[in-house]
Amino acid sequence: MNAELITIGDEILIGQIVDSNSAWMAQVLNDVGINVSQISSISDSSDHIIEALELSSKRSDIILITGGLGPTKDDITKATLCSYFNTELKMNNEMLEHVKCLFDSLGSELLEVNRKQAEVPANCDALINQKGTAPGLWFENKSKIYVALPGVPYEMKALMKEQVIPRLQKQFKLPHIVHKTILTQGVGESFLAEMISNWEASLDKEAIKLAYLPSAGTVRLRLSTSGHEKDELVKRVERKAKELSELIHPHIYGEQTDTLQGVVGKLLAKYKKTLSTAESCTGGYIAHLLTTVAGSSAYYIGSVIAYSNTIKERELQIDPGIIESAGTVSEEVVEAMAQSIRLRYGTDYAIACSGIAGPGGGTEEKPVGSVWICISSDKCVKTKLFKFGTHRGRTIRMTALTALNMLRNLIIDESHCPSD
Amino acid sequence: MNAELITIGDEILIGQIVDSNSAWMAQVLNDVGINVSQISSISDSSDHIIEALELSSKRSDIILITGGLGPTKDDITKATLCSYFNTELKMNNEMLEHVKCLFDSLGSELLEVNRKQAEVPANCDALINQKGTAPGLWFENKSKIYVALPGVPYEMKALMKEQVIPRLQKQFKLPHIVHKTILTQGVGESFLAEMISNWEASLDKEAIKLAYLPSAGTVRLRLSTSGHEKDELVKRVERKAKELSELIHPHIYGEQTDTLQGVVGKLLAKYKKTLSTAESCTGGYIAHLLTTVAGSSAYYIGSVIAYSNTIKERELQIDPGIIESAGTVSEEVVEAMAQSIRLRYGTDYAIACSGIAGPGGGTEEKPVGSVWICISSDKCVKTKLFKFGTHRGRTIRMTALTALNMLRNLIIDESHCPSD
Numbered sequence: 004m005n006a007e008l009i010t011i012g013d014e015i016l017i018g019q020i021v022d023s024n025s026a027w028m029a030q031v032l033n034d035v036g037i038n039v040s041q042i043s044s045i046s047d048s049s050d051h052i053i054e055a056l057e058l059s060s061k062r063s064d065i066i067l068i069t070g071g072l073g074p075t076k077d078d079i080t081k082a083t084l085c086s087y088f089n090t091e092l093k094m095n096n097e098m099l100e101h102v103k104c105l106f107d108s109l110g111s112e113l114l115e116v117n118r119k120q121a122e123v124p125a126n127c128d129a130l131i132n133q134k135g136t137a138p139g140l141w142f143e144n145k146s147k148i149y150v151a152l153p154g155v156p157y158e159m160k161a162l163m164k165e166q167v168i169p170r171l172q173k174q175f176k177l178p179h180i181v182h183k184t185i186l187t188q189g190v191g192e193s194f195l196a197e198m199i200s201n202w203e204a205s206l207d208k209e210a211i212k213l214a215y216l217p218s219a220g221t222v223r224l225r226l227s228t229s230g231h232e233k234d235e236l237v238k239r240v241e242r243k244a245k246e247l248s249e250l251i252h253p254h255i256y257g258e259q260t261d262t263l264q265g266v267v268g269k270l271l272a273k274y275k276k277t278l279s280t281a282e283s284c285t286g287g288y289i290a291h292l293l294t295t296v297a298g299s300s301a302y303y304i305g306s307v308i309a310y311s312n313t314i315k316e317r318e319l320q321i322d323p324g325i326i327e328s329a330g331t332v333s334e335e336v337v338e339a340m341a342q343s344i345r346l347r348y349g350t351d352y353a354i355a356c357s358g359i360a361g362p363g364g365g366t367e368e369k370p371v372g373s374v375w376i377c378i379s380s381d382k383c384v385k386t387k388l389f390k391f392g393t394h395r396g397r398t399i400r401m402t403a404l405t406a407l408n409m410l411r412n413l414i415i416d417e418s419h420c421p422s423d
Numbered sequence: 424m425n426a427e428l429i430t431i432g433d434e435i436l437i438g439q440i441v442d443s444n445s446a447w448m449a450q451v452l453n454d455v456g457i458n459v460s461q462i463s464s465i466s467d468s469s470d471h472i473i474e475a476l477e478l479s480s481k482r483s484d485i486i487l488i489t490g491g492l493g494p495t496k497d498d499i500t501k502a503t504l505c506s507y508f509n510t511e512l513k514m515n516n517e518m519l520e521h522v523k524c525l526f527d528s529l530g531s532e533l534l535e536v537n538r539k540q541a542e543v544p545a546n547c548d549a550l551i552n553q554k555g556t557a558p559g560l561w562f563e564n565k566s567k568i569y570v571a572l573p574g575v576p577y578e579m580k581a582l583m584k585e586q587v588i589p590r591l592q593k594q595f596k597l598p599h600i601v602h603k604t605i606l607t608q609g610v611g612e613s614f615l616a617e618m619i620s621n622w623e624a625s626l627d628k629e630a631i632k633l634a635y636l637p638s639a640g641t642v643r644l645r646l647s648t649s650g651h652e653k654d655e656l657v658k659r660v661e662r663k664a665k666e667l668s669e670l671i672h673p674h675i676y677g678e679q680t681d682t683l684q685g686v687v688g689k690l691l692a693k694y695k696k697t698l699s700t701a702e703s704c705t706g707g708y709i710a711h712l713l714t715t716v717a718g719s720s721a722y723y724i725g726s727v728i729a730y731s732n733t734i735k736e737r738e739l740q741i742d743p744g745i746i747e748s749a750g751t752v753s754e755e756v757v758e759a760m761a762q763s764i765r766l767r768y769g770t771d772y773a774i775a776c777s778g779i780a781g782p783g784g785g786t787e788e789k790p791v792g793s794v795w796i797c798i799s800s801d802k803c804v805k806t807k808l809f810k811f812g813t814h815r816g817r818t819i820r821m822t823a824l825t826a827l828n829m830l831r832n833l834i835i836d837e838s839h840c841p842s843d
Binding site for chain 1: 451462604635645717723725729734
């Protein structure tokens with residue numbers, strides 16, 4: 004079963020935005036055994052859209068289109084689909100109800116352009132967009148399936164997950180593709196490859212593929228295989244994943260779609276522990292990651308973001324003499340920050356960090372990218388220096404992920420040896 | 424002059440990597456007046472590559488291909504181009520010298536696969552790749568130009584900037600393309616469209632195109648036109664952009680690649696003012712955005728992230744009685760938070776917010792997505808209630824951008840009427 008993705012919109016063709024929707028869609032389609040054979044980005048032009056539809060329907064069974072479904076004049080996908088399928092727009096009452104509800108809940112007035120969002124081509128099934136006003140459109144024509152989705156990522160993603168994928172799975176007997184992703188933090192791709200080279204060589208005869216998916220601070224290792232006997236596939240992949248885990252156990256923080264902040268949150272909730280943070284160079288990013296998790300208020304109390312030294316001294320009681328002698332980016336300061344916030348906010352654990360995110364502020368002794376991280380509990384203080392390189396955004400992200408992983412390890416250690 | 428981009432490689436089709444090369448290439452091509460009419464990602468398959476070359480050469484004048492030029496077995500672009508142009512590979516001595524030099528400088532041994540990198544199709548001009556071993560390949564055939572480039576981003580970028588773009592500019596009299604993007608916050612796409620509908624109707628006769636580019640909380644409006652008289656084009660676009668600005672002035676926070684945190688940072692730096700924040704529902708995201716800006720320590724002092732009520736009471740001196748009577752998500756609490764952090768951290772401005780990010784915690788009176796934002800200075804306090812809907816991540820982002828825009832407006836207001 005082959006699918007093709009067509010994104011419509013000049014913003015991709017002039018390089019104003021990167022097409023990350025297609026990568027996400029390709030991933031979820033692959034996950035259910037649908038192969039993506041081409042991804043095309045084309046302009047907001049009716050002729051171009053029709054040509055792309057004709058060509059892709061010759062090559063593929065399923066054509067997924069994103070973009071151009073909005074309420075403004077440059078959104079021409081719906082009209083073009085009408086002309087391609089030789090049909091016309093009709094008001095869909097169910098969609099109109101949905102649009103009205105959405106505007107009511109936001110306390111906004113419903114404009115004529117918004118009403119028009121509920122008009123859909125007469126030959127399609129409209130798919131309710133729970134996150135917005137533009138419905139998805141599902142067409143079947145000459146044994147091909149065409150689905151048009153809004154280009155807004157979270158609207159498209161919800162429609163794909165909740166409606167398009169389940170309907171494709173129902174309609175076709177797809178092969179099973181089993182993926183298992185092991186998530187690691189703190190070790191580079193090439194070092195991981197060295198550690199697991201013998202194991203990796205054994206994958207061929209099991210018909211399992213391994214992909215390395217690196218991003219700042221983490222490497223995801225994805226095992227995948229396909230076939231028709233789901234139970235057998237799962238068993239085979241789980242067995243190899245277990246072998247892998249034994250080889251690189253200390254570096255693994257989770258699997259599949261886990262996030263470090265989610266894993267840390269679950270541990271804190273499980274052991275009924277609380278956390279506070281004192282951030283300098285990360286400027287709130289650790290707190291932000293922690294609070295992206297729904298329910299984080301159960302264990303995350305709050306933070307002092309001490310971006311200036313005055314706040315470090317006044318709000319975290321860091322001795323100005325220590326800042327003077329050891330510098331703001333030092334073991335002494337970061338330890339004092341962690342202990343101070345933990346006691347002040349009355350939490351079981353604390354994270355603190357201080358570093359030079361750059362691009363300015365580096366010295367020969369402490370170059371840009373130098374970061375001290377401290378994790379503390381009432382029994383233990385762990386402090387470590389890292390060098391994350393010269394990219395500001397990357398250093399902030401690496402610091403946050405490294406700190407969360409240090410905390411994860413500490414919580415696990417302490418939960419295994421409950422002292423006094 | 425139309426160009427088309429073709430990226431070759433399964434890693435994009437399985438969603439393993441996002442195709443950011445194409446966005447970069449589209450940008451630099453647009454900058455020199457070459458319109459990109461289609462971007463296609465296709466598989467490492469000879470048939471598929473040949474089909475893509477045939478189709479794109481019918482539509483476009485210039486075809487730029489990336490990927491599949493490496494030394495391994497799945498790199499089939501060179502052989503496929505030979506078969507497409509009915510020619511064969513020939514050793515290019517200049518390229519061989521270059522590959523040898525590169526390996527010498529790394530102290531590595533030259534393998535047979537590396538030597539083969541210097542073989543190029545007999546009918547092409549080879550372009551030296553200063554950053555790697557795979558040369559760029561420049562073909563001219565039936566008045567179309569085909570260029571194959573390596574997929575490694577920094578190799579491709581160097582070849583594009585140093586060789587491909589200058590050669591295209593020399594070979595063609597290219598039109599100028601002028602873009603101007605106006606950035607707005609706080610008004611939906613359809614409301615903007617209503618406000619500017621008459622003005623939008625006047626764009627046709629000026630040969631200017633308008634695109635709406637919405638994302639959570641912001642809409643970018645992009646004007647573009649092309650022609651041969653650069654000065655005239657710039658004037659025409661600037662004139663229409665000025666008309667647009669007058670229509671929706673209060674909603675515009677910047678232009679081109681500005682960010683709200685960058686614009687706010689520049690204003691604070693310009694007027695030598697400082698800022699602190701007290702965040703509840705955004706959990707550090709406002710601080711994070713502010714500190715993504717290099718040099719933000721000049722004006723951003725720090726924050727209390729008061730995720731729990733205890734911290735609001737203890738660290739921000741919020742009267743527990745107010746929390747009891749008005750609730751945490753209330754005008755009274757958010758105002759007290761802003762005033763408290765501003766005085767405590769000794770800054771000119773403060774931002775505070777308190778809301779229900781969800782998914783839990785909503786009530787009939789205060790549904791999920793209800794957020795109070797307060798901006799304060801020593802002269803003024805502005806407090807407002809928003810309803811951002813049920814998506815947690817989106818509510819956090821909308822809150823942060825809205826707060827930054829409220830602050831931007833306040834700084835501008837106060838800088839125009841310097842009181843006492």
